Amino acid sequence: MVSMSESPLVLVQRPPTFDFMDELLSRNFPVLTTHHTSSAPLLNSLYQPSSHIAMLKLDADLLSHLPSLQLLVCTSVGTEHIDLAECKRRGIAVTNAGEAFSEDVADCAVGLLISVLRKIPAADRYVRSEKWVKFGEFQLGIKLSGKRVGILGLGSIGSLIAKRLEPFGCIISYNSTSQKQSIPYLYYPDVLSLAANNDVIILCCALNDQTRHIVNREVMESLGKNGVIINVGRGGLIDEKEMVKCLVDGVIGGAGLDVFEKEPGGPEELFGLDNVVLSPHCAIATPGSLNNIAQLTLANLKAFFSNQPLISPVRLD
Amino acid sequence: MVSMSESPLVLVQRPPTFDFMDELLSRNFPVLTTHHTSSAPLLNSLYQPSSHIAMLKLDADLLSHLPSLQLLVCTSVGTEHIDLAECKRRGIAVTNAGEAFSEDVADCAVGLLISVLRKIPAADRYVRSEKWVKFGEFQLGIKLSGKRVGILGLGSIGSLIAKRLEPFGCIISYNSTSQKQSIPYLYYPDVLSLAANNDVIILCCALNDQTRHIVNREVMESLGKNGVIINVGRGGLIDEKEMVKCLVDGVIGGAGLDVFEKEPGGPEELFGLDNVVLSPHCAIATPGSLNNIAQLTLANLKAFFSNQPLISPVRLD
Known part of the structure; x- marks a missing residue:
């Protein structure tokens, strides 16, 4: 179990277009962003700068580089890019965008x-x-x-x-x-x-x-x-x-x-x-939806680090 | 009063793009169309071939050329092109597109x-x-x-x-x-x-x-x-x-x-x-709406010539 007082490190891994939520997260957690931090070579290697939309494939191999990972907060509704079976095996919890969009x-x-x-x-x-x-x-x-x-x-x-x-x-x-x-x-x-x-x-x-x-x-x-x-x-x-x-x-x-x-x-x-x-994959692209996902991301993180039920958990069975 | 047996002449005055209803009307009434009939110089002069959308202005002067006119069946909802006061004075009934569109x-x-x-x-x-x-x-x-x-x-x-x-x-x-x-x-x-x-x-x-x-x-x-x-x-x-x-x-x-x-x-x-x-003034432009207006036009004509209440009368007060 992890408590808020331990100041857990939150790794933010996503395209830089989602940096609208960085400030909100930074106010609440120590944040390590792969798109801002040049001192994290492994993490930087995970980010694909040529891709604006295609999501990073979170397969077993990549997850093996993150041995302490306990929670994956996914900012999309779809989780087809995540090896959910491997998450289940390792006990990694996963959340998605729920109804935010x-x-x-x-x-x-x-x-x-x-x-x-x-x-x-x-x-x-x-x-x-x-x-x-x-x-x-x-x-x-x-x-x-x-x-x-x-x-x-x-x-x-x-x-x-x-x-x-x-x-x-x-x-x-x-x-x-x-x-x-x-x-x-x-x-x-x-x-x-x-x-x-x-x-x-x-x-x-x-x-x-x-x-x-x-x-x-x-x-x-x-x-x-x-x-x-x-x-x-x-x-x-x-x-x-x-x-x-x-x-x-x-x-x-x-x-x-x-x-x-x-x-x-x-x-x-x-x-x-x-x-x-x-239409260029913009069905979710309004300030209203972006605000929803920022709030939901924060709420999931807070719930996790307070040992409360996650707000938008993905079923892993 | 006019009865069906007298075969009243129906004058069809409108842009040729509305000719989808000619056959339907012709099956029921003797029809004189200004956009087909070259033998009606006065009527032809009323039709403006350069205009696809703008409706013919039915003012008192034009109406004076149609001394026998008893009914104006208008295929639009709007009747701003018709001198309704003059129609009322002369006892000309007017119908519009009602709810067809x-x-x-x-x-x-x-x-x-x-x-x-x-x-x-x-x-x-x-x-x-x-x-x-x-x-x-x-x-x-x-x-x-x-x-x-x-x-x-x-x-x-x-x-x-x-x-x-x-x-x-x-x-x-x-x-x-x-x-x-x-x-x-x-x-x-x-x-x-x-x-x-x-x-x-x-x-x-x-x-x-x-x-x-x-x-x-x-x-x-x-x-x-x-x-x-x-x-x-x-x-x-x-x-x-x-x-x-x-x-x-x-x-x-x-x-x-x-x-x-x-x-x-x-x-x-x-x-x-x-x-x-x-959008090029096409909010009404589907086959469904065109069928509606053709049927409504026929129904208004039949009602009029049977001395029945009009289906979509325009109030003239």
Whole structure:
């Protein structure tokens, strides 16, 4: 057991863009940041300056360099970059972003959906490039009201998306690791039937061995030529190479994507298409969410060092 | 009184982009279309081929050329292009689009709002222009959840917008010609107090002598530097010249605009700004809405020629 009076050292390992929480943490703990401290060669070697988004892979090998590690406070919701089995074996506790980003990600998912259906970025380009004056009326959009929307992953984010889409007259259904009790939405036991019975699928589940490329060619063919995919989960949930082909060939109707298999970047083949909306992994990126995660990080650290229950623990089984 | 058996002639006067309803009308009535019939010089002179959007001004002078006119079936919600006093004097009935477009316009208003706050078109440009790879993370957006949203005009469209924004945790208030009974939202008696007490104002009221330039410089100063304007009503509701200055100078924070004082077009000064989303007057433009208006037009004509009450009459007092 560790107590606050022992002034435990907190190692901060993350891209420098998250330095907005350094002051808050430093006021409470002695902090060693890998992105500021040049006197920690091992730790510096862990930081990948070329990568703004891709998370450091916390595998067993890397964890072996941190023999005193007791807690991993993860600032993302997804923990696919962490070897959770190794954490469990070593007794390292893990926390994630919990619900800190849920509202913003749900807002963004709905925004991407309306943007794809009503072609808002394409319409905006149409006005700015003066095509409206030259060529007259813009193409028709697609009605959102009344659409059947299937949500893959009905956790905190998925539930907020569902709640937001209800008053649009959308018919909500979902697929999740298990059917939820006392949820009014129709449950589909697999993603194939979810896609076959919906006009839109929204991906907001965790990326893991079971969900990697869960949206494959077959799922997209089931969704069909008017179907739309919204992805605010992780790029790896979709077989992106196949998705690009499906979008280019009209196998599916459109996509709104905040996440990609390779980040930063996104597939160049999509950069000329009007039926896709591309977003640079910024569904969480508001001051509100950043404040939430800073407060949650601090609260998890305080709870840990006070031997209190963690605020947003990740289950390690 | 006119009966169906007399086969009344229906004059169809509108831009050719609305010819999707010609077949439906022709199956039911003898139709004379100004955009197809070259043998009607007077009627042809009424049609302005250079204008895709601007509606023909149906003033007393033009109406005097149509001495037998008994009914004006208007395919827009707004009737600011019609001399309603002259229609009343002559006993000409008028119908409008009623609620045919309400869902699509409400969807579009919410889409524009999220697009402005979360900078969706700017984010999309950032990915497509490969700036994400070159310069790293995109700028932060603004949180929608919890925002105070003031709706100007709580009719069919405004009510649907309010209903859609409730589950985002937005705090809704409104200004309207009069306070509505049994409406839970806070009422502001004028647009200045509406702007002063909200983060966002959404314009969806009719354009008339009382509402022209209702959003002037003073209103925008009250809304303030973080304030956002969404306009799905008519361009003339805003003093556009002042709005451009306010957006360029940061007097207000952003705008999502589907309508403009000069259409097609929009103010060039806004074409380089990331805090505005521009849409080419297409809030109603889905097949669903076009089908609604075609059916409503037919239903109004049938009602009129059967001496039944009109479906979507415009009050002429």
